[in-house]
Amino acid sequence: MKYAFPKNVNNIIEIGIKKQAEKLAIYYKDNGVGLPNDFNLDNLDSLGLNLVQILVIQIHGKLKITSKNGALFSFDVKMV
Secondary structure (H helix, E strand, O other), rough: OOOOOOOOOOOOOEEEEEEEEEEEEEEEEEEEOOOOOOOOOOOOOOHHHHHHHHHHHHHOOOOOOEEOEEEEEEEEEOOO
């Protein structure tokens, strides 16, 4: 989010939780500049994204990242 919007024009951030069967789908989406072409989730320099990935692993989720018309970060959590 820190680097998503170099210019403050029509910035949109969407954060949501959706119930899907016995899971919760949690996501962050923005319409910013997206991620670099060489973005690699397994080789991150970003403390923030490393923390997100570690927390998702701790709750037995898998972080999914898409970069098209901005960035989309999502993961599922089993409901207990």
